Structures are given as C-alpha cells and as structure tokens.
Amino acid sequence: MTVRSRLLAGATVVAWAAAGLAHAQTPPTAQGAPPPTSDGLPSDAVYIDAAQATRDGDVIIASGDSERRLLARTRGHNLLAENLQYDLAQGTGIAEGRVELTNPANDVVFASRIELQSDLTLGVAVDFATRLSDGSSVMAATAVRRSAEVNELNYARFTPCPICDAEGLAKTPSLAVKAEKVIQDQDLRAILFRNAVIEVGGVPVLWLPAFAVPDPTVERASGLLTPILNYDEGRGVSIETPYLHVVSPSEDWLVSPQFNTDVLPFLNLQWRRRFAEGTIVARGGYTYARNFGDFDLDGDGDAETNVDFGDRTSRSYLLAHGAFDPDGPWRWGFTAERVSDKTLFDRYDVRDPYQDNGLYYGDQRRLISQVYAERQTARSYLSVAAFSIQSLRVARFDPVTPALNVFEDDDTLPLVAPLIEARWEPEQPVFGGRLRLKGSAVSLDREAYVGAPVLRQEILPSGPTAGLSGVDNRRVTAQAEWRRTFISPAGVRYEPFFDTRLDLYSVSDLPAMLNLDDTTLTRGRATAGVDVSYPLVRRLKGDATLILEPTAQLSISNEADLDPRIPIEDTQTFELDESSLFRVDRLPGYDFYEGGARFTAGARLTLNWDEGRRASLFLGRSMRGEPEPAFRFAIPDDPTRTYDPSGLASQTSDWVVQGSFSPSDRVRGWGHATIDGSGDVRRAELSMDAGWGRRNLAAVSYIVDRSNPLAGPLNRNYEFVQLSGQQFLYGNWGVAASGIADLERDLITRSEVGLLFDDDCWRFEIGFRKDNTRVRPSGTSEGLYVRLNLATFGGSGYGRSEMR
Template identity: 45%
Template sequence: MLAGVALAVLAVAGAHAQEKAPASAPSADGLQPDELYMEADLVVRDDAHKTITARGDVEVRYNGRTLRAQELVYDEGRGVITARGDVQTISADGTVEYADEVTLDDEMKAGVATGFSTRMQDNAKLAAASAIRRSDTVNELNQAIYTPCELCVNDKPKKPSWSIKADKVVEDRDRQIVYYRNAVIQVLGVPVLYLPVFWHPDPEATRKSGLLPPTISASNRRGFSYQQPYLIVLSPYSDLTLSPQINSKVNPFLNGHYRKRFYSGQIDARFGYTYDRDFDSSGDPFGDRTSRSYLLASGAFRIDDKWRWGFTAERASDDYIFDKYEVGNVYHARGPYLTDDRRLISQIYSVRQDERSYLSIAAFSIQGLRPTDVDRTFPLVAPLIEARWEPQRNVLGGRLRVNASAVALTRDQSSEDLTQRLPGLDSRRATGGLDWRSSYTSQIGVRVDPFVNVRADAYSLSDLPTGGSKTTSRALAVAGADITYPLYRRFGDSTVVLEPVMQVAVSPSAKQITYVDYSGATVYLDEDSRSFEFDETTLFRADKFPGFDLYEDGARLNVGARASVLWDDGRRAEFLVGRSFRDAVNSVFPARTGLQPRASDWIVAAEAQPMKGLSVFSRVRLDSDSLDVERAEAGANFALKRASGYFRYLRDDSNVNGVKTENLDLGTEVPIGQHWGVTASGSLDLEQSAWIVRNLGVFYHDDCLRVDIIYRREDTVVGRLGPSDSIAFRLTLATLGEAINAN
C-alpha cells in the first residue's frame, strides 16, 4: 500500500514537473508549492487506462487545498479527479464544501458536484442539487437554498427560520456577492417575497453594496409606508445609503445617509427630500406643492497633532418635517455646541490644544422648530473665542491659568413684541482674566485648596430697545478656599468614606450689565446663563452662573457632606447633602433657582450601583424653610437577565419659562420564553395627566432572525399636527444588512 501511495504521488507530481517553480517557503501544511500529499486505505494504479484509484478515508493535499472522500479516481490522461462518497473540499481560507460526488481538474480549482453544500463565515450555508465550480472564487448552484440559520438542534433536523430558495445561485467571492435568479424568501417556512433577480453581500464581506432591512409602517398621517434602505459602497472609505419611503397617502420621501472617512477625519451627512403639498395629522393635503427637505451633517478633521476643525449643518425646510415622515435620531450632539430639543444648530469651529494651552474659534446659528419659535429672534453667534494658557512652572506655589474670551451676538428682531418687528439687541463682549489655585494637606488629613480669580469685561450693546448703543466695562474678583476632611474605614468587604466639604468665597460688589427694555423696566443682560439649575454640580462653584454676563458677588459659604460606600466586587453608593449661605439677599439669581435668600434651598443627591446591571440616581432641591420639594429628578438603568430598560422622572415647580412641569419617561424590553418578547416605552406628562407618546411592541428572535411589530401613539399636538397612531413592522435577517443579537 505504501508503494502504491508513493507511485501515485510521483505520478501526479510528475505531471507538473515541467512547470514546477523554484523552491520557496513551505505552506501551513508543510508542502512546497505544487507538491502533493495523498493517503488512503488502498491505492490501485492502472497503467493501461492511466488511472490511479484510492479508496477508504482518502485525503489529498495540494497548494493549500485539501480533498477528502471515500473514493478518488485520478485520470492522468485527461487531468481529471473524480471523488465520491462524503466528499469534502477545504480551501486555504478554511471554507468547507460538501458533495456526494465531485469532478475536479488536477489543480482542484474547477469542477462539477452533485448533492453540493458549503458552510461559509457567520455560519451561513448554501446547498444545491448540483454545482459548477468555475474557479477558486466562483460557484454556480442549481436548485439552491441559502440560510444562515441552524438546520439541526440536538441532532434533530430543524426548519430554518428564514431562507432563500432560487433556481440558480452564483457565489462570487472576488466581488463578495451572492446572486440569485427566481428567488423566493421564506420566513418561518412561509414565502413572503418573490424576486426574479436578487443579490446580497457574501457573509465574508465586511462592507458591500446591497439591500438593508426595510421598515414597514401604517399611520393616519402617511397611510401605508414602506421604506427600503439600499447601501452603496462607493469606496473602501465612503458609502451612501438611500432609503426611499413609499407612502399611500402622500408623495414618496427620500432619505439619504452619506459617510466618508479621510486620512484626517470624516464627514457624516443625512438628508431627505420630497416634492409635495403640506398635510395635517389625518394626511389631508393643503397649500401648494413645493420642495421639502432637511440636512443633518457634520464633519471633524485633524490638521496636525494640535489643531483640529469641524462643522455641523442642520436645517429643515419646515418645522414638522421630522414628525410627519418619522425621521429619528435628530436632536443629538454632532459638534461641541448643543441646543435644546426641537432646535437645530449649524456651526463651524477650530480648536488648538496642547498640554499648556487651549484655543477655540467658532461661529453658529440656530433654527427653531417649536411652534412658538421665530428664527429672526435667535442670535447669530460669530465669532465665539475661548482661550487659556498655563505656565509650565507653578506661581506662588499653585497653578496659574490665563483666560480670555470674546463673543458677538447679532439679532434681526426682538422677541418682546413679534407683531411690530422691533430691532433685536446686539451685544459684543471681550474678557480677560487670571485664575490661581493651590492645594495643601495637613498632617491630620485636612485638605485646603485656596483660589483667586480676577477678571475684566468690556461690553458693547447696540440696537437697544430705547435706541442707540452702550459701551461699558467692569472688573470682577473672587477669593476663597475649598476645605475637605475625608475620613475612611474598612467594614468587611467594603470601604466607607465620609467627607465634610466647605467652600468660602468673597467677592466685591459686582457691576451687572443692564439695559432698559421696551416697557421701561431695567433688566440684566443675560445671554448665557438663562437655563442653569442649582444642583450638586453647581453647589461648590465660587460663581454659580455658568456664563459671563451675570456674576455672583458678596460673601458666601457653601457647605455639604459626602458619603460613599465602595464594595470590593464593584458595587457602590454615594450620597451628598448641602446648601449655600450668603451675607445678603442676591436678587440677580432668578427666584426659581432657590439661590436668592441668604440661606439657599437644600441640595440632596444620591447614586448607586447596588448590583451588576443596575444603576440608579436621584437629585432633589428642597425649600430652605418648609423643605417642600421644589425640583426632583430620578432615574434608573437596568440590564438584567430577564429584562432591560430605563426610567426617568422630572418634577420642576418652575422651569426656565416659569411653568410647572412633571413628566415620566420609561422603557423596557422583556423576553418571554426563548424567542418571544415585548417592548414598551413612553413619555407621560403628569402635570397634564396625559401621555405624550406611547410605544408597545412584540418581537420574535432567534440565532438568525428578528421580527418587530411596534404600535406608536402620539397624543400631543405639535403645531397643526394632532394626535397620531402608527404601526411599524421591521424584519431583520442575519447576514442581510446587520447582525442578530440573540440572547
């Protein structure tokens, strides 16, 4: 038998002796290029017919490929190999192909197979009655089926959750695409879609053009809607996703998403367009046909190791375009400057930063999408300059920082009386200052951090309500110290830390910038501190105003106590309570903040991670006299074995607009059994005892498929859009667009 194997090896190798390349490094199996290794239980050489037959656990290795079968016949004259019985062909990349019978050329690259199947990456499988192997990278299959699902469980056959059956399938690994002719997509054994021509990326492809999962929905605004994303890979560094939304009640709407990565940064742009009349919450059209569109774009680039620049471009042709066409993920940060909900910001910025200095130059404008917003009343901010520098050495035993800032705001119209188109207030400010801070720790553990901050501002106001302009300047200063005395002790597997905190700060009387409004009242200029809250994040600020226009003066004492419990297994809990005292009433603070009296409201805050997968937080502001809750916020996030979700609660007796608010946001996903589950989320206005929005869904998922059906109810009235009901259907198939996360 050994002699027969040796003869077979010599015979096949000899057929390539004329073409054999010079010796090179061996492959992973130890063979040189064009060397062949074969083993079998029995080898028979027929010189008359020029054939070699191997039987019984045959294995042939050649040029990185391995062929296994129960019988193998090599025809030397024709250069053809025929393998029968549990045939396996293993390529150099690890891909395995199976067949009942295979006929190959003598390099095992091209051939024909019957009873063919293959397992690709991501566990995807192709099977066919017959297959033609054109080359290493191209397979043609007849009467084929494709599925990434498991076909057996516990050694028992299992019908795939989804599959594609076709008369003909071509797997092109060079192009990383699988083509189908007369394809039928089956979900849970039921045919759901017939496509005469269809293709999708090869599971081995990392990025490839093709269809992504569609979104199907029905609502009283647009009627029946079908949105089909298609990914176009433009280059290894850029792609474009086009998502036409076909609606039964209104004209189609095209969404797009373009991404491109450069050597120094990237661009991300979303856009949408339609040509249609406006419509109300019932889908009834009105007005003239016109172009309606939106743009949500951003870019960020690095010039060198210190400089970077970027931009955002956010605009919409009408205020309700995102609501009408259900465009999601709109109001989030795309650049360093943020806006409120239902407002868009376009900005351009450049930043230079190193270990000792920082410089930022920016400009931005805002578009309001709220029913009461008038864009002419929003300022154009250009430029906005912020800079700081620290010397390398300490000064007087502490860290010194030099700060500078400048900003110009221009308004087209005043917001006081929109009917008269009154001129808007324009303002310009330039600021320079020094900030010094040091730290000392005594032998008993008391830490004292003294600080001094001096600042000079120059202001220029124009288009004042009373007419004319105003130029003024001021000098500001504050000195004080932060004092803490942390105490800790071990208790079993935990560490307890108690830390009393005190801050003393003294400032001379500050000159506030004022002007007279159209009613004749004197008001403080406040362009940058209108929406701040008094909580644990601002309790120990020497100047609690986050901006520059308003300044906290006088003598004040901020006191509090922190307590922490840190367990060795990662659990933790933290608690803080404190308040602020001052030498006199400060009417510069809005009454709603609780900072006007000599003794401020109480601040209480806590957060904890009591177990793995659960985190909670709460912050409360209590009235200084009655201890009534003036503002409260609480929330939790959980990701447990049986459920995941979140909740947020907010109560504010007087928000920025002086209106009491109380609302609750919550959401959860709860699996039911191995494959089924429900989702629920919503936002409840407790002050109005009405839901703002509600979502209720059911889903099915397994190793290769997820189906979501979601009912959505919007009860709020946004402008002329009234309440809305919709049902959305989403089908996600593994290897077609995105992965399935099966738990």
C-alpha cells in the same frame, strides 16, 4: 505514525482552496509573497499527523484509523479527514471521509469529499456545509470553485440562524434561503441566487427567480435596503424604499423616496464622502405639496384630520456636516441645518433630525448652522466659530387646532459671529501649583426684540414692544486660575486656589423707551479660597467597603457687579448639581457670577460589595454672606414678579441630592434632585432599568421641573414619566410596550404596544401606536407600526425615546 514533510508551496492547496468555497476570500497579499502563518510552521510547510502515511513518487497518501481522523496543518489552516491523497507534480489533491477544514478566521467547512486541481484554481466539495464566524450557516449538495474569482453552490441553503438547539439537536431555522444555484463572483463582488425560496420557520413564504446580495467582503454595495412601512393619520399608509448607490469606496448616495396614500410623495437623499483628511455627510428632503394638518372647520371644538391648506410649494430640509482633521494641531468643520417648514420633520416622520455634530450642538427642536476651527496642543487650546440657529419650538399651543400653533421667532435668536475660546497652561508649576490662563470673546446680534430672561427685570419696557429691534452685545473676557494641592500626614487634602476675571461688554440697540444709550461696560472678579476633603474608608464584613468623602469649600470674592444692561445669554437654563456646586463660577457662561463670601459643604457615601455591586449618595449645600437678588428672573406670565430658577439667589442654596445604585449586573438606577429650603422639590430626575431572564427588559425614567411658581400659558414647568419594556411569554414570542406620560397635562403623549418575535436570527414587531404630541400640525396620530430586523440583512423601523 507521524510524518512531517517540507513541501512546495503548492502543497498547501487543500487548506485554503476549500476555504474559498465557504466564503469570499480576504484581500490577497502581494504577488509571490506567502500569506502569514499562525501555527509556527514555515510558510511553505505542511504538518501531517496520520495513522498511516506513504509516498509513491510525487504522490503522498495518508489515512486515519477507526479512532481518529488524520490531521493536516499549514498556514493557520487545519484539515481533518479519513483519507488524503496529494500529487506534488500535478498539483491535485483529494480529501475524503468526514472532511473538516478550519481556516484562521475560525470558519469551518464540512464535506464528505473535497477535490482540488490546478494549483488552487479548481475545486469540488461534495455534501458541503460550513458555519461562518458570524454565526451563519451554508449547506449545498456540491460546491465548485470554478476559478480564483468564482465559486458555485448547487442546491444550496443559507441561514443566519442557529440550526441546533441548546442540547445540540437539529432544529428548523427561523429564517432560511434555499436556492437551486448560488454563485459567488468576486469580480462583481456579489452573490447571485437562482430559483430561490425564502422560508420562515421552515414554511416557504416567497419565491424569487433570481436576486443578489453583496459579497461578505464588501462593506457596502449598491442595492435596495429593507423597506420602512408605517401608518400616520396625516399621510395615510406610508412606505419608504431606500436604495443605496455606492460610487466608490469613499463615496455613496442613499435615495429613499417615501410614498403616501393621502399626500404627495416625499424624497429623502443622503450623500457621504470620505476624504483623506475628513468626511462630509449631507442629508436632504423635498416635496412639492400643500401643507396639511388639523383644523376645526365647523367650530364644534374638534379638529378635522388631514386638511390640506395653502398653495402647493417646494418644501425641503438640509442636514449636513463635515469634519476635517489634517496633520498638525488644527482641525475644522461645519454644519448646515435648515428646514422650510417648522413641522416638516413631524409631518413626514424624518428620522433623527436633531443630531450632535460640529463644535456646538443645537438643543432639542433647534437646528444650528456653523463653521468652526480648532487648534489643540498638549498645553493650549483655541477655537473660533460662528453660527446661527433655527428654532422649531412651539411658543404658544393652539388648544383646538394644532396647525395654528405659534412657533418661536427665529429673529429673536442671536447670530453668533464670532465665538472664540482659548486656554493655555505653562509646562512648569507656578508657585508649586497649576496655572491656567483663559480667554473668550463673542459677538451676538438679534433682528427682533426679546424680553425676559434676555433683558433683566430692571430694564424691561412697560409699553408695547412689537417691531423693536433686538439687543446686540459683544464681550471679551480674560481669566487666570491657580490651584495647588497639599496632603497632610493625616490624609486631609487641601487645595488653595485663586481665580481672577475681567470682562469687557459693549451693549447696543436697547429699547428706545428706556432712554439708554449704547454703552461699554467693564467689570472684574477676584476670588480666593480653599477646598478641603478627607476621604474615609472602612472595610466591612466580607469584601464590602464603605467610603465617606466629606468636602468643603470656603471662598471670598469682591462684590459682584451685575449691571442690568448686560443681556442674559448664557444663564437662561441652569441646574445645580454635584459637579457645579463646588465650582468658582457655578452659573454657566459669563453673564452672571457670584460675589462675597461663600461656604459650600457636601459629602458622598459609597458602599461597594461583592461582585461589583455599588450604591452611592451625595448631599450638599452652599451658603453665602448676602442674598443675590440679581439671580431672580421675571416670571414670564407676570413680569412684575420674580422667581429663582438657579436655586442660588438666597443666602442658602437649594439642597443637592444625587445618588446611584447597581445591586446586581441586571439592575441599575440613578437619581438627582434639587430641594429648596422649605423641602419642596424644585427639579428632579430619576431613572432605572432592569433585565431578567435572557432577554426580558424594563426601564422607567421620571423628570420634573417645578422652578416656576406661577401657572400660566408661558409656564415651562413640566413633569414626565417614561416607561418601556419587553417580556417574552412563550419561547421567542413576547410583548413590548412603551409610553411617555405628561403628568403636567394629565396626558399620555406617546404610547405603543405590540407583539414581537425575537431570536438569534431576526426580530419582528407589529403593534399599535398613538402620538398625542401637541407640536404635530396633524394632531393626534394613531395606527399600526411594523419593525423588522434581519441578521446579516439589516433592519427597518423607527425609534422615538426623547421626552418633549
């Protein structure tokens, strides 16, 4: 028998009042407005499908039979039960017998009996259990809805872990909390536990008379976060105890003091504030202490660890950024990044100090403070910025005493104020093609002298340079680029282009011994050429496809005017790759440009086969009419000799080789290399990662730079290999290991190996780590590490994956 009744809105109490016993309610709708329905029923209707249903006055009684339970559906909620009784006049209802209630969020409540009274304000569930949409489970002997704001569970158990195995049989959760009473107070936006026991694998490990956690509806709430525990030879045993204080929905503070057994404490702070049109995040840290590090006190060639030196003084850091994006084309922001000690981040293990915020990024071990504004429309872009840089890089390593490392001088880095970039494209085609106009301007000022590669070989002073002021320069550039595409009937793609550029430079404060006056320089470059490509596709057996994409470029420019008085600011680091090989200006920035006739050719071969598997290989090279000796820089360890870091100085460039492969959805690889004319690898980078089983993972990467041909203390060649992986040996138990090896120095710079437990509920790691990074003033560090991540409770730990 099926009964469909149109009842008062109060008749829906069975559905959503019981759901309130399972978890915090979603924010209410406007007073008097019924919540939206997702089942096609009117908002005030209840659909009942039962073996038997009767109505006696204001009381509706329905029941199922031996084969199936009755079904009641309203406002997106489904109720299954053996018996249902509801009094329309009193607003009370009782559901009995294998009660199962599902709300629109797919949270399911189970009970042997549910009683509801007083229009949703009171309710009782017996033998209560629920599994929430985030995978956690709650069970209780009784669940009582005291009011619209307060729910109470008696003799309850909570676990974020699975409670059934793959066959559906019950199993002991790896983490659970049992409590005599659990109260959810929505006014306090908290869940309160009384007489609670935390169990790991069913074994009690911690008893707490009372504690509280935020309500699930709260994105964040004030309270202690998971502590961070580790050991460092410089600081000793270290524990960090973060505390989050939520000021408002748009503002919070994170206070995270670090307590150390061998040095004074260090206080970390973070403030976040969200405004109507932007956000500000500010991090900082402070201590009042001596420095500490490794010194060879007895002269035996070995440094003694954790030696205090210097006077106690204030030591601090600031890492702040803000971004604002009001309505309209303009947006603006800033970063403020400074630290009092060059090694403060390393000594106190400050997490993630080098972040990419703002319009311009500081590279590894450099901090940038900037202000900027941008204006962007569909056809134009303008940015104006100013910034300064603080370097934490080591310029010369002390072989015995790391605390005596010499760092890069900040006065040799430029103050950039301003830096302006602009682009504009007309809406309509010009001569059938796309026209783009660009503009750029910059002013750079240095306090102290710096030699190559900022100064070219031709004007490097031969005498002492200590105390010389830095070279200042200003540049204004205007550029126009036009390009049009033609496709022949045979499918050949032609793109003729024309590119012209005019630079104006002002250079001052050149070294006095050079007898060069402050000067203003102008130069221009005009380039015309054509790109030609002809994609070829061939289908192979099955679903495989082979694609060959040959590409060629012929360009002619006027002879390059590379005045040696123009400092080299933009092209100090450059790596030729597939994306830059076919550019008109292959070198970054504006310092250098290429002239004369050039021919560039390359081809990419791609194989696609079943289930998204793919392999690709690119090979390309460029040739020019004449070599360009200006692209050769002075070797830092012997300024009388030069080398070619760009791979573009000769008539034939380096070969560019780049490839990727993914033979399955569990294996991926990528590689890039530049190879000179003699077949020697100048630079290369390879990476590969793989997964097997359900959670076993491994990754390897390799990077090498052999561009500098002369060994010496200033040689920046490097060669690193990095490995990481985890292998589960028995159930949820496994091992994890990672390491970074410096092949140039034949040294493992960083390594760790540990034991781990990982299931769907939590992950715990304990192991041994060793750090041989030379930048650390405290030298080699080794000791135990502990990492803990709990489902629904957050985590602790640290990660260091970058190569240095």
